[in-house]
Amino acid sequence: MEKREILKARRMAYNYRHKHKPFHIPCQLCGAEKTDLHHEDYSVWHRVVFLCRKCHMMVHKGLLPCPPPYDIRTITNSDIAELGRRALAKEIRSMRMAILRDMEAVKMG
Numbered sequence: 001m002e003k004r005e006i007l008k009a010r011r012m013a014y015n016y017r018h019k020h021k022p023f024h025i026p027c028q029l030c031g032a033e034k035t036d037l038h039h040e041d042y043s044v045w046h047r048v049v050f051l052c053r054k055c056h057m058m059v060h061k062g063l064l065p066c067p068p069p070y071d072i073r074t075i076t077n078s079d080i081a082e083l084g085r086r087a088l089a090k091e092i093r094s095m096r097m098a099i100l101r102d103m104e105a106v107k108m109g
């Protein structure tokens with residue numbers, strides 16, 4: 001996959017969200033309000049996972065499991081409400097805390 005295609009997929013997904021979905025979509029892992037769009041497969045620009053910056057980083061590092069993607073073109077208000085309910089919130093946040101603690105411990109020696 002070329003860098004150009006990756007950037008194009010990202011741009012299309014962000015533009016689409018900006019144009020059509022001005023309401024917020026919570027992080028699929030922790031329920032945080034502000035989200036990045038994560039692509040599992042850049043050749044399908046509209047299939048994205050909604051992740052906050054922290055969960056996103058950890059998914060990329062393989063520290064958290066990646067939830068299933070949504071089609072940004074067909075997502076509905078009830079999907080969004082469901083996403084909010086399904087976010088593992090508490091458990092994921094405590095998992096994240098534990099990971100961060102480990103990372104700090106490694107840094108300290």
Ligand SMILES: [Zn+2]
Pocket residue numbers: 027028029030031032051052053054055056
């Ligand atoms: Zn999150």
Ligand SMILES: [Zn+2]
Pocket residue numbers: 037038039056060
């Ligand atoms: Zn990503």
